Amino acid sequence: MATVWRWIRSAAVYGILISWLAAVIVPLLWVCANSLRSSREIVENPFGIPWLIAGAPESAGDVDPWESARANYEAAWVESGFSAYFVNSILATGVSLAGILAVGVMAAYALARYDFRGNRLLFLFFISGMMVPPQLVIVPMFFQFATWSEWGSYVLAPFCVIFTLHDSLTGLILLYIALSLPFTILVLTGFLRSLPRELHEAAIIDGCGEYRAFWLVMLPLAKPGLVTAAIFNFIGLWNEYLFALVFITSEAKKTLPLGLAGVSIQAQYRTDFGLMFAGFVIVLVPTLLVYLMLQRRLTRGITVGALKG
Amino acid sequence: MMGAKHRGFLLVFLGPAFVLYGLVVALPAVRALLYSLQKWNGFGDAEFVGLANFVSLFEEGSLFWAALRNNAILALAGGSGILILSLLFASLIHRRVRGAAVFRVSFFFPNVLASVAVALLWTLLYSTTEFGPINALLASVQGALGIEFIQTPVTFLHTSTLTWALVPMLIWTATGFYMVLFLAAMENIPETYYEAAELEGASSWQQFRNITLPLIREVLVVGVIFLAITSLKIFDPIWVMESGQPQRESHVLATLVYQQAFSEFAIGQGAAVAVVLFVLVFGISLAALRMSRREAIEY
Numbered sequence: 268m269a270t271v272w273r274w275i276r277s278a279a280v281y282g283i284l285i286s287w288l289a290a291v292i293v294p295l296l297w298v299c300a301n302s303l304r305s306s307r308e309i310v311e312n313p314f315g316i317p318w319l320i321a322g323a324p325e326s327a328g329d330v331d332p333w334e335s336a337r338a339n340y341e342a343a344w345v346e347s348g349f350s351a352y353f354v355n356s357i358l359a360t361g362v363s364l365a366g367i368l369a370v371g372v373m374a375a376y377a378l379a380r381y382d383f384r385g386n387r388l389l390f391l392f393f394i395s396g397m398m399v400p401p402q403l404v405i406v407p408m409f410f411q412f413a414t415w416s417e418w419g420s421y422v423l424a425p426f427c428v429i430f431t432l433h434d435s436l437t438g439l440i441l442l443y444i445a446l447s448l449p450f451t452i453l454v455l456t457g458f459l460r461s462l463p464r465e466l467h468e469a470a471i472i473d474g475c476g477e478y479r480a481f482w483l484v485m486l487p488l489a490k491p492g493l494v495t496a497a498i499f500n501f502i503g504l505w506n507e508y509l510f511a512l513v514f515i516t517s518e519a520k521k522t523l524p525l526g527l528a529g530v531s532i533q534a535q536y537r538t539d540f541g542l543m544f545a546g547f548v549i550v551l552v553p554t555l556l557v558y559l560m561l562q563r564r565l566t567r568g569i570t571v572g573a574l575k576g
Numbered sequence: 577m578m579g580a581k582h583r584g585f586l587l588v589f590l591g592p593a594f595v596l597y598g599l600v601v602a603l604p605a606v607r608a609l610l611y612s613l614q615k616w617n618g619f620g621d622a623e624f625v626g627l628a629n630f631v632s633l634f635e636e637g638s639l640f641w642a643a644l645r646n647n648a649i650l651a652l653a654g655g656s657g658i659l660i661l662s663l664l665f666a667s668l669i670h671r672r673v674r675g676a677a678v679f680r681v682s683f684f685f686p687n688v689l690a691s692v693a694v695a696l697l698w699t700l701l702y703s704t705t706e707f708g709p710i711n712a713l714l715a716s717v718q719g720a721l722g723i724e725f726i727q728t729p730v731t732f733l734h735t736s737t738l739t740w741a742l743v744p745m746l747i748w749t750a751t752g753f754y755m756v757l758f759l760a761a762m763e764n765i766p767e768t769y770y771e772a773a774e775l776e777g778a779s780s781w782q783q784f785r786n787i788t789l790p791l792i793r794e795v796l797v798v799g800v801i802f803l804a805i806t807s808l809k810i811f812d813p814i815w816v817m818e819s820g821q822p823q824r825e826s827h828v829l830a831t832l833v834y835q836q837a838f839s840e841f842a843i844g845q846g847a848a849v850a851v852v853l854f855v856l857v858f859g860i861s862l863a864a865l866r867m868s869r870r871e872a873i874e875y
Contacts, residue, residue: 280668284679287665290748291682294701297709301700313707374593377586393593396601398861400809402833402850406611406843407604410618445600448593477585506690508812509830513838524692524812531696532819540707543696550693558688562681565688566756 295551302544305335309540339541340549343530347542349549351519352526359436359511359522360504363443367451367500368493370444375455376481376489380467390456396449404446405513412438412514434516442510447503451496458492459485495568498561505554523550605854611847618841629848640849643827646739650828651807654746658803661747662754667784669755670762680759683752691749695813698745704729733817738826742813750806754799761795762788801864805857829853 301309303317311327312318319332343349378390412432419430432438466488470480511525521529530546558565612629616622633640665683669676686694701710711729718724732741765787773783789796811830814822822831829849837846 280671280673284665284668284673287661287751288679288682291686291752294697294709298697298700301707309707314709314712370592370596373589377589381582381586383582383586389590389594392602393597396597398854398858399601399605400830400850400853400857402809402811402830403608403847403854404601404604406833406837406847406850407607408600409838411599411604411607441596442600445596448597448601452593477582481589502688506688506692508690508692508815509834512815513834524690527690527696528692528816531692531699531816540705543700547693547696547700550690554689554693555685558685559681562684566680566684566760569753569756569760 298544298547298551302339302541302548303332303336304541304544305330305332305338306539306541308332308335335541339545342539342542343545343549347526347530347546348518348521349523349526349546352521352523353549355436355520356505356523359439359443360501362436363440363447363504364497364500366440366444367447368497371448371451371496372455372486372489372493374448375452375459376485378452379456379459380464380485390452393449393452396446397453401446401509405510408442409513433514434520436515436520439511439514439522442514443504443507446510447500451500454496454499455489455492458495459489462488494564498565499568501557502565608847608850608854611843612851614844616843618843622844625844629844630852632845633848633852639824639827639832640829640852642824643829643832643849646826646828647808647810649739650742650746650810651804653740653743654750655800655803655807657743657747658750658754659799661751662758662799665751665755666758666762667788669759670788671780680752680756684756685752686749687753689749691812692816694745694749695816698741698748698813699733699817702732702741704731735818735823735826738814738817742817745813746807746810750803754803757795757799758792761792765791798864801860804860808853808856808860 297314300317301313303319304312307330308318308323308327315321317332317336318324318327318330319336323330323332374393378386378393416431416433419432420428423430432441462485466484467480470484471477475483506524507522508524508528511522512528515521515525527546527550530543611622613624613626614622615625615628632638665679669679673679700708702708704711706712708729710732714726714730715728718726718728731737769787769791770783773787778786809830810828811834814826814828814831815834818826818831822828822835827835830853833846833850833853835846836842836849840846
């Protein structure tokens with residue numbers, strides 16, 4: 268009797284977990300499958316195995332599933348400009364990340380390692396940014412950028428350069444760096460404080476200047492902290508939508524989330540759904556690959572953050 | 577002490593962060609506060625109107641209350657769903673199952689997917705066309721039972737029902753994150769507590785209720801605060817699903833800020849909503865700090 272009861276219980280446990288697993292994965296698989304179907308197949312065979320894999324039925328007549336799958340991805344990648352969105356996203360995320368880590372680690376190092384007057388206050392000043400919702404910053408920044416662009420153009424006018432922060436990846440990157448600093452400084456300060464003080468002192472005694480001690484001794488030690496900060500910022504920026512929406516207007520400068528949103532809004536008024544499914548897969552695949560590579564660090568980062576802090 | 581000697585070094589290291597953060601985050605936040613006291617269309621002269629923008633926000637039947645109500649629905653319905661499921665899954669995985677890593681990694685994944693992509697996915701799932709799986713499922717269940725509760729296809733994403741339609745999407749997205757959070761807390765509980773309870777003949781529910789829950793209380797509080805803050809800040813899915821034109825029934829605070837400032841050029845009104853949003857987030861965060869006395873990392 269006891270063993271039967273136990274068996275039922277473990278069946279229930281796995282039943283629940285596997286149901287949710289299916290709820291998470293099946294919709295994603297369905298989108299991937301639909302990205303391989305022509306508009307006609309989506310109507311005729313919306314939930315089955317794609318004709319590309321299972322073969323088209325006799326009734327479908329003379330169709331080439333390879334051709335329709337290729338057409339979907341070509342429509343998304345070339346015609347809808349996902350290739351450009353992709354490059355823009357990599358640029359915006361990559362340059363921002365480099366900037367965030369460089370600026371962030373220097374500030375965090377000074378805050379973590381030097382007892383100057385106002386240290387605590389400055390730290391709080393930076394950290395308080397985490398409570399500022401982006402909506403509060405975005406309206407003034409919209410007008411602020413106009414002013415700065417004017418100044419920039421004025422200065423650069425002799426060189427025939429038109430300088431603008433609106434509708435420019437430079438402007439977006441500037442925003443991304445500044446807005447990511449509070450979180451980055453919090454993480455890195457916490458990490459740098461945990462490093463032994465003696466190493467820094469030993470470096471100074473051995474004749475390193477403050478800059479060399481930082482560059483040669485402390486920075487290499489800070490690598491795990493930098494990786495954690497990089498991962499979280501990467502996910503946030505790669506997926507960022509609101510600031511891109513407000514500040515980027517031209518097709519050629521859109522990032523992936525902005526481009527995908529555009530496609531999905533248009534798609535309500537048109538019928539080539541295959542394009543939309545393919546666009547989704549183009550966004551999904553890199554995220555999935557990066558996630559699978561980094562998931563261990565990612566989930567550990569979250570738990571350390573919430574538990575220890 | 578150390579400070580004076582290293583003035584140059586400190587300036588070089590702190591300067592860039594201070595200038596960037598100051599000019600792009602701190603200063604604009606203060607300017608938003610000033611905007612909220614003005615009437616301005618973004619081009620002409622601004623006029624100081626005191627608290628008039630806030631007064632009109634809080635008027636009965638204002639868009640603000642409608643939007644806040646939707647934020648509350650998302651926080652309460654979505655939040656409780658997320659909490660219940662994430663606690664359930666965490667406690668199931670906690671009590672040793674095969675393939676725990678597979679469950680954990682898969683459940684967490686929707687959380688790293690772009691919110692725009694998630695919104696598109698659910699737009700497709702809710703689709704009223706022939707290929708909309710949720711409507712197809714509903715139709716086939718009704719067909720099998722021979723009863724028609726509701727006429728399909730159901731327009732789940734219609735403006736009037738959008739907020740409720742978002743609840744399953746939020747649960748789908750966020751449950752894995754909170755599960756990982758709670759699971760980590762549960763793994764810190766000594767195994768002997770459960771062994772002792774087992775000997776005493778405590779049921780699984782009793783063990784959960786009397787051992788697990790009290791011992792992860794602090795992380796639970798952090799989780800609830802995260803949930804409250806994220807449901808206040810939500811913007812992307814509503815903006816995407818409403819094609820950038822949310823209506824009275826579908827607005828939330830964040831979309832209201834955008835629409836008033838950038839579509840209607842009522843900068844002061846938009847800023848006032850943003851200030852209220854900030855006050856709410858700030859209030860919740862402060863309460864959280866008080867309660868847990870920890871630095872919580874949000875992302």
